[in-house]
Amino acid sequence: MGGQKAFDEINNISWNFFNARTLTWNKNTGDVRIDHRKENTVFLYNTETKTGRVLKNGVEYTQQDSLDKYLNQAYEQWVNDSYWLVMPFKLDDPGVTLTYVGKMKSESGANCDVLQMTFNEVGVTPQNKYLVYIDEKTSLVSQWDYxxxxxxxxxRFSTPWLDYKTYGNVKLSGDRGNNKITDIHVFKYLKTSVYTEFKRPSFIK
Incomplete structure (x- = not known):
């Protein structure tokens, strides 16, 4: 997929998650912008400071209880949606346990090496488990079981990882079978206003 170094060198990444919302993430600063597609709602959140701003249905929330509620939603959406896109680059994260299961066939019939992935008190849902299928021919993740x-x-379900394309110096997959991750972009530089102002940037359709 290009290697961990190439992924670490990506500064900003943006993607449309299942046509529900568009996320823009500065991997260096922890700034995240989430534009919801079907309502006038924008979350501006920083994953390091846990602070941010919320515009929901055109109204900015400033009351602390409501703000905390929606910022927590922003955090959980970022954790979930980014995992669906960049999970292969997070296999070696702290708190992740990988166990080699053996050789199995994916639902498409490909021969794969399969890893079991579990979590030690990290993430939003540490009780989850995944099987990650690595295609023997391509060395790319081709499926995960949840x-x-x-x-x-x-x-509960099995989902393919298909349609790898190159973004910058890394390969990312956007096809999850019945669902699609689209409008994937990698940027070396974005204006600070992308993460501090509610006005939608031009690259977000």
Whole structure:
């Protein structure tokens, strides 16, 4: 996929998550912008400071209880949506345990090496478990199976990882079968206002 160094060198990345919302993320500063597609709602959030601003249905929320509620939503959406896009670059994150399961076939019939991924008190849902299928021919993730609990014997769903394209110096997949991650962009530089002002940037359709 280009390697961890190439991924670390990406400054900003933007993507449309399942046609529900567009996220723009500065990986260096922790700034995240979330534009919801079907309503006039924007979250401006920093993953490091846990602070930010919220514009919901055209109204900025300043009352602390409401602000905290929506900023927590912003955090959970960023954690979830970014994982669906860049999970292969996070396999070696602190708190992640990988166990080699063996050789299995994906639902498409490809021969794969399969890793079990569990979490030690990290993330929003540390009780989850995944099986990650690495295609023997391409060395790319081609499928993951999702288990709500580590004790589950059968996955709740299996999702393909298809349609890899090169962005900057890394490869990312946007095809998740019935759902699609689209409008993927990588930027070396974005204006600070992207993360501090509610006005939608021109690159967000």
């Amino acid at each position: 288990f709500p609990s580590t004790s589950d014997a059968q996955p």
